[in-house]
Amino acid sequence: MSRYTIEIAGIEYSVEILEDTGSEARVVVNDRELRVSITAEAGPMAAQAPLPAPSPPPQPAIRPPVAPGGASGELRAPIPARVTDVLVSTGDRVEAGQLLLKIEAMKMENQVLSPIAGTVEKVCVANGQEVAQDELLVKVDPS
Numbered sequence: 380m381s382r383y384t385i386e387i388a389g390i391e392y393s394v395e396i397l398e399d400t401g402s403e404a405r406v407v408v409n410d411r412e413l414r415v416s417i418t419a420e421a422g423p424m425a426a427q428a429p430l431p432a433p434s435p436p437p438q439p440a441i442r443p444p445v446a447p448g449g450a451s452g453e454l455r456a457p458i459p460a461r462v463t464d465v466l467v468s469t470g471d472r473v474e475a476g477q478l479l480l481k482i483e484a485m486k487m488e489n490q491v492l493s494p495i496a497g498t499v500e501k502v503c504v505a506n507g508q509e510v511a512q513d514e515l516l517v518k519v520d521p522s
Contacts, residue, residue, distance in 0.1 A: 393407075397412070453517075456516055458485075460510055462480060462507065465506055469502055475496045491516060499517060503516055504516050
């Protein structure tokens with residue numbers, strides 16, 4: 380077993396050779412095990428093509444809070460979802476950008492924010508309710 384630090388296009392990789400049969404090798408590149416083919420080239424200084432750069436680990440998706448409805452004060456479901464937490468009631472005074480409720484879609488929680496300051500005129504959903512895309516969730520009156 381041999382360990383190396385190599386640089387490809389300005390990025391450093393930690394490489395460990397686990398097994399080398401001469402025509403194939405098992406290597407670990409940045410904690411990812413790969414099987415690579417080895418082809419000898421003629422000449423005393425046979426150069427091998429560099430290993431392909433491993434893809435970076437997947438990053439979790441970060442979804443911004445949603446404020447569907449714009450300046451109208453009508454907040455609608457951007458996609459089919461399940462309401463997980465209603466935080467306001469009819470008659471509540473809210474500020475622009477205030478968290479009104481949370482919905483879950485595709486195993487991700489989304490925050491629904493008020494697009495305007497005003498008074499909650501109508502709450503059309505309850506905790507645990509399934510909603511369709513474009514279904515009215517909350518209406519905020521700007522007065």
